[in-house]
Amino acid sequence: MRDAMVVNQDLVRRDVTQAINSSITHLFLKIEPYYYSDGTSKDLLILKGVVRTQYKGKRYNIPIEIWLEKDHPLKAPLVYVKPTSDMFISPASRDVNPDGLVVLPYLNSWHHPGSDLISLFHEMSKAFGVASPVYSNSSSNYVSLSNSSISSSTTKASVSLKNAPLPTIHSQASSTILKNADEQSHTHRFSDIVGEPRRMLLPIQGFEKMPLVSLEHAINPLVSLIPDVEQMTWIAKQNCNSPKDGLTMDESASIMLYTMEWEPYEKSFYVTLNNTLRATVREQLKPWFLYLRLVINALQKLPPTHHVVYRGVKSDLAAEYSRGSTIVWWGFSSCTVSIEALKNERFLGKEGIRTLFSIECDSGKNIRSHSFYAEEDEVLLLPARQFEVIGCLDQGNGLQIIQLREIQPKFPLIKLSSS
Numbered sequence: 508m509r510d511a512m513v514v515n516q517d518l519v520r521r522d523v524t525q526a527i528n529s530s531i532t533h534l535f536l537k538i539e540p541y542y543y544s545d546g547t548s549k550d551l552l553i554l555k556g557v558v559r560t561q562y563k564g565k566r567y568n569i570p571i572e573i574w575l576e577k578d579h580p581l582k583a584p585l586v587y588v589k590p591t592s593d594m595f596i597s598p599a600s601r602d603v604n605p606d607g608l609v610v611l612p613y614l615n616s617w618h619h620p621g622s623d624l625i626s627l628f629h630e631m632s633k634a635f636g637v638a639s640p641v642y643s644n645s646s647s648n649y650v651s652l653s654n655s656s657i658s659s660s661t662t663k664a665s666v667s668l669k670n671a672p673l674p675t676i677h678s679q680a681s682s683t684i685l686k687n688a689d690e691q692s693h694t695h696r697f698s699d700i701v702g703e704p705r706r707m708l709l710p711i712q713g714f715e716k717m718p719l720v721s722l723e724h725a726i727n728p729l730v731s732l733i734p735d736v737e738q739m740t741w742i743a744k745q746n747c748n749s750p751k752d753g754l755t756m757d758e759s760a761s762i763m764l765y766t767m768e769w770e771p772y773e774k775s776f777y778v779t780l781n782n783t784l785r786a787t788v789r790e791q792l793k794p795w796f797l798y799l800r801l802v803i804n805a806l807q808k809l810p811p812t813h814h815v816v817y818r819g820v821k822s823d824l825a826a827e828y829s830r831g832s833t834i835v836w837w838g839f840s841s842c843t844v845s846i847e848a849l850k851n852e853r854f855l856g857k858e859g860i861r862t863l864f865s866i867e868c869d870s871g872k873n874i875r876s877h878s879f880y881a882e883e884d885e886v887l888l889l890p891a892r893q894f895e896v897i898g899c900l901d902q903g904n905g906l907q908i909i910q911l912r913e914i915q916p917k918f919p920l921i922k923l924s925s926s
Contacts (some may be wrong), residue, residue, distance in 0.1 A: 513552065514578045517704050518619075521782065522580055526573075526624040527822070530772040531559045531632050533568070535860060536822050540573050541585070551575055558628050560635040569635050570594075571609075573624070579652050580719060583617035586631075594641045597854050602631075603640040613726035668854040703836050705827060709789050711837075712771070714799040722757045722764065725801045728794035733776055739767055739784035743879070744833070751876040758805030762877040765802060765839065766885065781838030784890050804924060805877075806889060812871035815865065816842035816886045817854035824862040825907040827897045834911075835920060840888035844873070846881070860905045866894070 513519050527534050540548045550574040557568035574585040586609035590596060596603055602611050613622070637921035722744065726736050734867040743760040750759035768775045780798075783791050792799075818841065828834065846865075849855040855863060871886040878885050898910035 512550070513575075515580065517706070517787075519552070519575065520704070521573075521577055521622050522783070523552070525773045525778075525782075526554060526628065528778070529625055529628055530770055532628055533559075534573075537860070549577070551577070552579075554624075558631050558635070560632045562639065565671045569631075569640065571631070579622060581618045583614045583622070584627070586611075586614065586627070588640045589839055590641050590867050591818060593877065596644050597638075597640055598864060600640045602634045602638065614756055651716045678800065703834075703838065704720050704785055704787075705805075705834070707835065708785075708787060708837060710918075710920050710922065711784065711789070711792065711799075713789075714796040714803070715922045716925040717796045717800040719801060719804060720757075720797055721802065722760050722798075725757075725761070725797040726764075732794060733779055734744060734771070735769060736776060739769060740764055743767065746879070747877070748888075752809055753864060754805055754808055754877065757801060758808070759877045761798065761802040761805055762874050762887075765887075766874070766878040767838070767842075777839065784838045800924070803889065805925065806872045806874075806887065809872040809874070811869060812844075812873055812886050813869055814844070816844055816866050816868055816871055817846045817849055818842045818866070819849050819861060819863045821855065821859060821861050823860050823900055823905075823907055825901070825909065828899060828911075830896050830899050832896050833893060833914065834896065835893045835916075836888065837891055837893060839890055840872060840892065842868075842886045842888060844884055844886055858904065862907045865908060867897075867910075868892075869913050872916050889921065893920065 521535060526532060527536065534554045535677055537553050537555060538550055539553050540552045541553075542548045553574040554571075554575070556571065558571050559568055561567075570589045570591060572587045572589050574587075576582045576584065587607040588596065588603050588609060589607060596605055596607055598605070603609050609631065611630055611634060613627055616622075722740055725735075726733075726740050728799075729736055740760070743763040744756060747756045747759040747763060750756055754762075765777050765780070768777070772778065780795060783795060786792075843849065846863075849863065850857055855861050866888075868886070868888060870892065871888050873884070874887050875881050875884050893916045894911040894912050895914050896909060897912050898908075900908040902908050
């Protein structure tokens with residue numbers, strides 16, 4: 508983001524993270540020059556990929572490009588539909604100009620902080636489901652995109668939006684891409700990195716003074732914040748009748764609730780919790796105090812993991828992790844003990860822009876026996892962990908490898924209870 512001279516880096520990082528992890532999009536972040544109508548150009552952040560929509564009972568993918576101005580989110584993004592080689596902009600579309608520029612009312616009334624990318628994508632999905640912005644000479648009005656086609660369809664660095672050739676994106680049956688998307692829906696935790704702020708925040712404290720209560724009691728203050736949290740809590744408790752590792756049912760279920768994901772993704776439990784842990788205003792954490800007291804007490808009962816774990820993200824983060832620097836991950840961090848697992852497209856994949864983190868940790872907790880997805884063999888790092896960057900390697904083929912070592916901060920960044 509520094510390369511794109513972004514003014515509001517933390518705001519942009521949070522907005523982009525939610526956009527990339529949304530269940531109705533499949534996007535990749537890049538930096539490319541945007542050419543304005545007066546002939547000038549600027550290097551801007553661009554999100555390339557698809558927005559998913561539903562039309563006559565079936566789901567489809569619309570190829571899009573989202574250009575973020577340097578003062579995003581204060582200014583509305585520039586949004587384009589990018590037809591494939593056998594697609595055309597519909598002349599009847601009220602939402603897209605002939606050159607592909609999206610002109611939804613939501614963009615015209617864009618105003619921070621009430622406007623964000625997630626809401627924009629929902630508006631696009633809804634509008635495109637009513638009236639398609641594209642048509643095709645093939646048998647379908649929409650062309651579905653595979654994950655691999657998106658990652659390989661990037662335009663050249665000197666692209667001009669006015670006259671550049673369209674990217675080549677191969678069609679595939681829509682049921683396949685949506686099946687793949689459904690398989691990926693519960694693995695976002697392992698790539699929840701981009702939203703981490705690059706500044707030292709105030710310590711996480713206050714929750715350690717709260718009493719230990721039942722999970723139902725702990726989530727009461729969150730009912731207005733998290734859709735369906737009461738139902739999901741009930742489901743978690745039903746799966747924790749015989750908890751392992753000496754945990755109580757409520758303690759085991761508190762960990763399981765963290766691992767569960769449901770729609771809308773951007774408001775699911777762990778997403779909202781981690782966004783709050785990363786927020787500058789610590790007052791926002793107060794509704795979470797009872798839950799944090801319960802889940803961190805549960806995690807402290809588990810034996811620590813003293814070996815290398817891995818996590819990754821489909822973005823290039825090398826510029827933000829220079830060798831010798833120290834960083835803090837303020838949210839909970841989901842990792843895996845198997846580097847092979849990250850090769851799966853549900854996680855990091857084998858192609859496209861990616862960053863793999865290899866982490867020497869001392870405080871990780873293996874939560875396999877308490878996760879809703881036990882097959883993932885997840886190691887969970889507590890919030891406010893500090894790391895030293897001990898190595899960076901450009902592996903080629905879009906892959907950056909960053910080695911981290913967990914270190915102890917000079918002063919505690921999170922207050923842990925002794926009980």
